[in-house]
Amino acid sequence: MKPRYITRGIQTTIPPWLQTLLWYMRDSMEVPERDYLQIFRLSCDGEHQRIEHAQEQPEYKHVVVIPGEQPVKAKVYIIEDPDHITMLLAEEY
Known part of the structure; x- marks a missing residue:
């Protein structure tokens, strides 16, 4: 298993x-091949946290809506390099 990092x-x-949930969503994908770039769009749906998980190749999209006291709005990437995996905000890319 590759080391995992998160940015500031x-x-x-x-x-x-929510970090743990995003890692789990990445790890439990049922696709023939996982792209090096995973995209998570986090938004508010009333008082619920909406998570849209996608990758480009092969095409994949999965949406989850869960109750959340303080929903987060952000775009998060998980990027897999040959020797590690990093979770970062899109604006940190």
């Missing part, structure tokens, strides 16, 4: 429970 932006913006 993730650390200060995304609650730990």
